[in-house]
Amino acid sequence: MADAAGRLAALVERATGSPLPLRVRAWDGSEAGPPPAPGAPLVVIRDRRALRRVLYKPGELGLARAWVAGEIDIEGDLYAALDALAGSIWERDDPAGGAGRDGVVGKALRGLSAARSLGDASVRAMLREAVALAGPGLPPPPPAEEVRRTAGPRHTLSRDRRAISHHYDVGNAFYERVLGPSMVYSCAYWEKPGGTLEDAQASKLDLICRKLGLREGMRLLDVGCGWGSMVLHAARHHGVTAVGVTLSTEQAAFARERIAREGLADRIEIRVQDYREVADGPFDAISSIGMAEHVGSAQYLAYAGTLYGLLVPGGRLLNHQIARRPMDDESGYEVDAFIDAYVFPDGELAPVGTTVSLLERAGFEARDVEALREHYALTLRAWVANLEDHWAEAIRLTTPGRARVWRLYMAASALAFEHNRIGVNQILAVRPERDGGSGLPATRAAWLAAPEGG
Template sequence: MTLARVFERLAGAEAPVEFTAYDGSRAGVPGADIRFDIRSPYAVSYLLHSPGALGLARAYVTGMIDVNGEMITALRTMQQVFNEVTPREKARILGGVLGDPLLRAAVSRRLDPPPQEAPFSRIPSWLRHSKRRDAKAISHHYDVSNTFYEWVLGPSMAYTCACYPTPDATLEEAQFFKHDLVAKKIALKPGMRLLDVGCGWGGMVMHAAKEYGVRALGVTLSKQQAEWAQKAIADRGLSDLAEVRHMDYRDVTESGFDAISSIGLTEHIGKANLPAYFSFLYGKLKPGGRMLNHTITRPDNIAPSRKENGFINRYVFPDGELEGPGYVQCQMNDAGFEIRHQENLREHYARTLTAWCENLDEHWDEAVAEVGEGTARVWRVYMAGCVLGFDQNWIQLHQTLGVKLHGDGTSDMPLRPDWNS
């Protein structure tokens, strides 16, 4: 059996893709829009010995497989194939390669994971989310290269779901609209004090300072993010109002904030820590203050909050945990917040990720030179896969607005939402 034919068997003869291999063999549909080029016989080992689609991802990250064609389309085409290989299928494939010494040797060998796979991504849950470990997990993903992120994210440097005011809005317009939507929901006004936890490169902090005259403090566990943000704040003349610190949100000593934003941090907190997280934020607010929680969620509370063998956990967000929107809202409510509004921006995140994928493709050669081909490949497949996740409702994005009531039960909220006017 030729190498290309092995992959055709793994994918299924009905798959609308073409396979080529370094040995000159070809299989699948000639001239298909998506073509997999197999560069090494050891790619078969990854597919047979890794759980589910993780093997295909490992072979791609290492360069043993190349994908020709648009990555989102490739994953959409292949999502029903390359599923976990059953014992019967494995035996059939093994039998087909026994006559080829090279393929036989490749299949029999278990390869180590690529170096881009986080070595600390698979430990017992009770060991996760200490301050030291959270810092390590955040650094794994965010301390890649500020230059790389500038190419992927664009000028806004906002690494969270944008909100598109119109279907034809640009990514930058959508990120500005998202920051402004958050600002309006938490009713920012000149002279207020804002705490932005998990602030990234300071996008919300700078927006609040520049557009609303707010004194804004942002905190992040990423040293590279904090350094970039502080320079951007200075360059934009906002140092009197805005500050970003490299620190754990749990180490913020100030209190009495008028508003709090948490944009893309809750995913990193861990299910067991959500009660303490929201209680901490509640304690930092003045009565009448609002808190906006913006987080990726699961569509339900039934499936596990993390996939131990999943690509995202191993390569992208070690220790990340996603909960259902109802569970997140419940924890906010039990911490003392009165929930006043919630909305799902799922489709907006699919659009955001598509724009990031396009940015990466446009800067592919520079990105490879900056962070290495393996890391660039991780990002290419991760973001494309997430587009499908949001498009097909495997994952969602919820903004939940809570308020800390005064002692007499008053909320200082308008009778009707006023942030869409």
């Protein structure tokens, strides 16, 4: 096919009313779009099957399938490419800049797919041109990394176990390459400009321990304990005994090995267990770090109530959670198609105000909210750099598709935090004492102070 890139560029401009924001190289070697410039990213369409995927599944999911399959790639700066494409593909067309489903490209493709029911001859002509570019036949099946859906309601114990396994049981060695020695899969706390990822993760864990007021002899529950970093830090530096629960068997095995190596098996227990199954409270403190995004709006009040019931009066909860921007019509919120299919199945984000309200409805007193949005952008960029530095090994340890999922997801997420499309917050909440008090010192400086001997 001669000049496939030029034909595609003309089709996109007719459909959207805007020229291609980036230069494109098609499968026949042709190029179109803005003139080449040093350092400018280039979109490479390696196989015309990518267009068939998008025609049959307009918008983000079709594009994601083509990316995961390696049919679409970016040469050059991935962040610059995603920034340039965001307004056309991923962002909603509203001045608030909320995290949308798809933009003008998705809408145009949807219109082309529906053209058989329309009388507009120009739309039918665009559809014929798109089909000619894409080639005959059905799209290939979705890449193997995509979640295979099962019937039934979300956030049952069995469905949550499958969702967590999809995301976390992809090999501890793969995560070691991405996360680095800290093995912490949540936003770090960058106290010093130019510091290392490991230092920033240690600072985050210590900040949480201080917010919880951990000291020797206390009992900590870490919900969604991952590879055990929080419970290890709390036991090693603050003298607590701890229980960590996770639904990932691979995480649990890794955490137990770390704990045994450090000689802390008598003070830390790791369980493959849902937080809803924990029945041996009370605990003096609970940490939930990057786990509550998996809970779901329908279950969130019950989640908050369960944690409330597991705490002693005066016990503290540190809830560290990603938040989305509010919407005018909250009933219209949908889970991101790419994230739901490839990254966090059944994950949901809520505005921070909604989360605080639900925690207080469950009985907690919210004492402090700290936004760490900029910190997560830095963290994600560090993870992407780790992945790119170990790219060949990451592919060997998982699959090329899985590595591509993580690279796109983390880079796009870094930009979303940088542009304030999403945020992340640490909410410190307390189960009130019997007289209604919190048991906290009156000033933030006092309750953030390191414990004596800490």
